[in-house]
Amino acid sequence: MSSKIVNQGHDTSIKLFSRAWFFQEKSLLALLFLIVVVSIISPNFFSVDNMLNTLRQTSVNAIIAVGMTMVIITAGIDLSVGAVLALTGAFAASMIGMEVNVFIAVSITLVAGLLLGAMSGIIVAHGKVQPFIATLVTMTALRGATLVFTDGRPISTGYTENADMFSWLGTGYLFYVPVPVWIMALIFATGWYLLNHTRTGRNIYALGGNEDATRLSGINVNRVKIIVYSLCGLTAAIASIIITARLSSAQPTAGLGYELDAIAAVVLGGTSLMGGRGRIMGTLIGALIIGFLNNALNLLDVSSYYQMLAKASVILLAVIVDNRNK
Amino acid sequence: MQPILKLENIEKSFPSVKALDRVCLNVYPGRVMALVGENGAGKSTLMKVIAGIYQHDAGQIEYFGERVRFTGPKDSQNQGISIIHQELNLIQELSIAENIYLGRVPTRFGKIQWQTLYADVELLLKRLNIKYHPRTRLADLSIGEQQMVEIAKALSFKSKVIIMDEPTDALTDTETQSLFQVIRQLIEQGQAIVYISHRLKEIFEICDDVTIFRDGKFIEEKPVTELTEDIIIEKMVGRSLQEQFPRVEIDLGNVCFQVKNLSGKGVNNVSFSLRSGEILGFSGLMGAGRTELMKLIYGDETKFSGSFILEANPLQICTPKDALNAGIAYVSEDRKTEGLVLGMTVKENMTLSNLAAFCTASGRIEHTREQSAVQKFIDLFLIKTPSKNQIVKNLSGGNQQKVAIAKSVMKQPKVLILDEPTRGVDVGARQEIYHLINRFRKEGMAIILISSDMPEILGMSDRVLVMCSGKISGEFSRVEANQERLMAAAVGKAIGEIE
Numbered sequence: 082m083s084s085k086i087v088n089q090g091h092d093t094s095i096k097l098f099s100r101a102w103f104f105q106e107k108s109l110l111a112l113l114f115l116i117v118v119v120s121i122i123s124p125n126f127f128s129v130d131n132m133l134n135t136l137r138q139t140s141v142n143a144i145i146a147v148g149m150t151m152v153i154i155t156a157g158i159d160l161s162v163g164a165v166l167a168l169t170g171a172f173a174a175s176m177i178g179m180e181v182n183v184f185i186a187v188s189i190t191l192v193a194g195l196l197l198g199a200m201s202g203i204i205v206a207h208g209k210v211q212p213f214i215a216t217l218v219t220m221t222a223l224r225g226a227t228l229v230f231t232d233g234r235p236i237s238t239g240y241t242e243n244a245d246m247f248s249w250l251g252t253g254y255l256f257y258v259p260v261p262v263w264i265m266a267l268i269f270a271t272g273w274y275l276l277n278h279t280r281t282g283r284n285i286y287a288l289g290g291n292e293d294a295t296r297l298s299g300i301n302v303n304r305v306k307i308i309v310y311s312l313c314g315l316t317a318a319i320a321s322i323i324i325t326a327r328l329s330s331a332q333p334t335a336g337l338g339y340e341l342d343a344i345a346a347v348v349l350g351g352t353s354l355m356g357g358r359g360r361i362m363g364t365l366i367g368a369l370i371i372g373f374l375n376n377a378l379n380l381l382d383v384s385s386y387y388q389m390l391a392k393a394s395v396i397l398l399a400v401i402v403d404n405r406n407k
Numbered sequence: 408m409q410p411i412l413k414l415e416n417i418e419k420s421f422p423s424v425k426a427l428d429r430v431c432l433n434v435y436p437g438r439v440m441a442l443v444g445e446n447g448a449g450k451s452t453l454m455k456v457i458a459g460i461y462q463h464d465a466g467q468i469e470y471f472g473e474r475v476r477f478t479g480p481k482d483s484q485n486q487g488i489s490i491i492h493q494e495l496n497l498i499q500e501l502s503i504a505e506n507i508y509l510g511r512v513p514t515r516f517g518k519i520q521w522q523t524l525y526a527d528v529e530l531l532l533k534r535l536n537i538k539y540h541p542r543t544r545l546a547d548l549s550i551g552e553q554q555m556v557e558i559a560k561a562l563s564f565k566s567k568v569i570i571m572d573e574p575t576d577a578l579t580d581t582e583t584q585s586l587f588q589v590i591r592q593l594i595e596q597g598q599a600i601v602y603i604s605h606r607l608k609e610i611f612e613i614c615d616d617v618t619i620f621r622d623g624k625f626i627e628e629k630p631v632t633e634l635t636e637d638i639i640i641e642k643m644v645g646r647s648l649q650e651q652f653p654r655v656e657i658d659l660g661n662v663c664f665q666v667k668n669l670s671g672k673g674v675n676n677v678s679f680s681l682r683s684g685e686i687l688g689f690s691g692l693m694g695a696g697r698t699e700l701m702k703l704i705y706g707d708e709t710k711f712s713g714s715f716i717l718e719a720n721p722l723q724i725c726t727p728k729d730a731l732n733a734g735i736a737y738v739s740e741d742r743k744t745e746g747l748v749l750g751m752t753v754k755e756n757m758t759l760s761n762l763a764a765f766c767t768a769s770g771r772i773e774h775t776r777e778q779s780a781v782q783k784f785i786d787l788f789l790i791k792t793p794s795k796n797q798i799v800k801n802l803s804g805g806n807q808q809k810v811a812i813a814k815s816v817m818k819q820p821k822v823l824i825l826d827e828p829t830r831g832v833d834v835g836a837r838q839e840i841y842h843l844i845n846r847f848r849k850e851g852m853a854i855i856l857i858s859s860d861m862p863e864i865l866g867m868s869d870r871v872l873v874m875c876s877g878k879i880s881g882e883f884s885r886v887e888a889n890q891e892r893l894m895a896a897a898v899g900k901a902i903g904e905i906e
Contacts, residue, residue, distance in 0.1 A: 089517050141906065244567065271805070278771055278772055278774075279766075279770045279771055279772060280762045280766050280770045280772060281770060283755060283759070283762055283772065284762075286748075286751060286755070287748050287751060287755070287759055289742070289750040290748035290749065290750045290751050291745075291747070291749065291750075293744055293745045294739075294744070294745055294746055294747055294748050294759075295748065295759070296707070296727060297705070297707060297727050297739060297745055297746070298727070298731075298759040298760040298814065299726075299727045299728040299730070299731035299732070299818075301726070301728060302762075357748065357750045357751070358750060365771070
């Protein structure tokens with residue numbers, strides 16, 4: 082009787098599937114296209130050193146974008162990541178400066194990031210405040226807190242052996258690959274596993290797809306919200322360790338505008354701001370496109386003023402093309 | 408009689424699917440044409456062709472004797488064809504008048520001519536017997552009244568043809584009656600109406616002719632006087648339906664669930680008990696507090712007072728999670744906004760409530776175990792889906808409903824609350840859902856069935872409770888219950904309210 086429905090459904094599923102692949106391929110294609118074109122124009126571009134260098138530069142944004150992807154899949158947004166990064170970076174630098182053991186200092190910094198993220202999550206979940214407003218508030222508050230904590234001055238990690246060990250996290254190499262790149266790979270693998278193979282991941286998609294239905298399915302939606310914002314804070318703290326270690330100091334204004342770069346990477350990766358849809362590997366490609374574009378523009382000696390214009394155009398174009406396909 | 412609008416041999420294909428295969432539809436002035444068919448029969452596709460959203464591949468449309476092709480919704484509307492969709496296209500925060508003249512308010516030098524606007528709208532509202540001021544905010548109107556505003560909007564376009572898609576789905580019986588009054592009035596004024604509905608009773612009440620579609624094909628057009636309900640169902644489904652409500656007699660078990668003096672928002676001091684294997688029907692008008700009552704039981708709303716006893720144990724329920732863990736499951740009346748995550752797959756929706764059962768202690772999903780459980784339920788529930796990984800949005804209403812029920816049943820509840828389980832579900836799937844309900848009761852599940860479809864309540868329930876303004880206003884055994892008694896209790900003219 083309803084064989085037609087079934088056929089139609091089947092057809093759509095194939096279409097959805099192929100469309101998803103098409104887009105993923107397309108963003109991958111865009112990335113490869115970018116790499117090929119720049120390689121031709123600038124001979125310095127396509128070298129192992131430059132590639133690894135670019136990956137390292139991309140790692141900070143990419144890592145934050147992992148947390149941002151989860152938040153955005155729940156139909157939320159986190160504007161506070163840059164501020165979390167600045168404050169946790171200041172924590173890390175001052176602890177290292179006080180010669181706290183690297184392992185302990187890093188652990189405390191990560192927990193701090195988790196808790197700062199949880200704060201946004203609690204405001205969103207229990208305060209019933211819209212994510213945009215809630216994280217605008219935490220962003221402003223944490224920026225203020227950072228300035229109070231640092232007194233507006235950079236905090237150096239000092240010149241101890243401890244500080245050298247710490248700086249390895251940002252500057253070191255492991256098997257010829259920069260440590261931040263390893264960290265980035267680890268975070269993406271973990272994020273992918275969490276979203277695709279755990280109950281929490283399933284609940285994150287469900288919450289973004291339909292909050293009422295998720296609640297009525299017996300899922301504690303407030304808990305899921307607090308989890309995603311906490312994880313987002315955690316990824317910001319991980320990024321802060323890389324930056325602080327690399328510079329051997331924490332800047333009070335670190336991470337300004339990083340929230341927007343992370344959102345751009347997520348959106349370029351095909352994740353919907355409406356929630357319920359998105360893939361972590363898309364975000365990786367999105368972050369790489371932004372990273373390689375920045376690198377290419379630098380190599381091509383484009384003034385940093387024009388770089389922003391170029392970046393904006395690329396993002397706009399990508400999102401419009403993506404919408405066309407929907 | 409010459410039809411105003413005549414569609415002949417319309418064909419429309421989508422990749423790999425022929426949605427419309429030489430279908431015909433005639434719309435006569437001063438008559439109501441019913442268009443019936445199961446979900447997926449092609450009704451909506453044809454509507455979209457008429458509205459100009461889709462362009463037909465073959466066939467022709469004649470409108471006032473001329474061959475036409477509508478280029479878009481605006482085009483067809485300007486030519487006098489209005490479609491009132493199931494989901495109303497109105498803006499809640501604007502006034503009645505602004506809604507009716509949205510995008511074409513009379514202006515002078517850019518300033519809105521409020522006087523003219525309100526005067527025009529007032530005339531329209533008077534024609535439809537709506538007693539609201541045109542400035543009333545739409546959100547202050549009931550769904551039934553909002554529907555009337557849609558009709559007023561159609562009239563404001565001087566429509567010759569008005570197409571109504573499932574107009575009574577969200578209406579109470581009184582609202583339905585006043586809608587019918589308006590339809591009769593429009594007919595007298597020579598308007599032509601196409602009436603799409605699943606509710607066959609209504610078709611016999613209001614329609615003059617019936618057009619039947621099945622699987623994208625035109626089956627028949629006949630005056631309603633030459634048809635019976637059974638014949639229509641037979642032609643829609645393509646096979647005869649022995650009984651509408653397949654009942655299974657069983658011996659009821661012991662009392663397994665009790666609600667005592669429950670009060671909350673919209674619910675006033677309700678007590679009842681439920682035996683295992685029993686189907687307890689809840690009847691009443693829309694807004695009588697049935698859904699509110701169920702949401703209190705399910706822990707989605709906070710109760711003011713009252714208690715629950717499940718299998719002799721007192722029960723604390725504060726959230727849906729508590730209820731599910733205790734063994735009470737609720738299938739919402741609104742599967743699109745409350746029942747399912749439409750963008751997720753069949754599999755993901757089905758295991759949403761019970762995912763923990765398919766996870767390791769660390770929270771890792773064991774995919775193979777999940778998949779085999781889902782496949783079992785797809786087979787058991789006869790869910791028509793190309794795969795477990797089909798997005799639920801792409802299934803028909805009946806299959807979506809089955810997924811929603813499967814989700815709740817997967818948790819193996821002791822009490823299953825089904826809120827309007829067959830709303831928007833086609834006849835064939837309806838039968839299958841009734842069979843499922845019977846199967847659950849045989850397994851000893853206690854079932855609460857809420858329905859505004861009175862024959863359904865009468866046909867399926869062992870016992871019927873009627874609610875009116877938040878209270879239980881009548882209780883009837885299967886033998887005592889009939890339409891008149893339920894109706895009387897529903898409007899509060901009860902055989903004594905049970906306090």
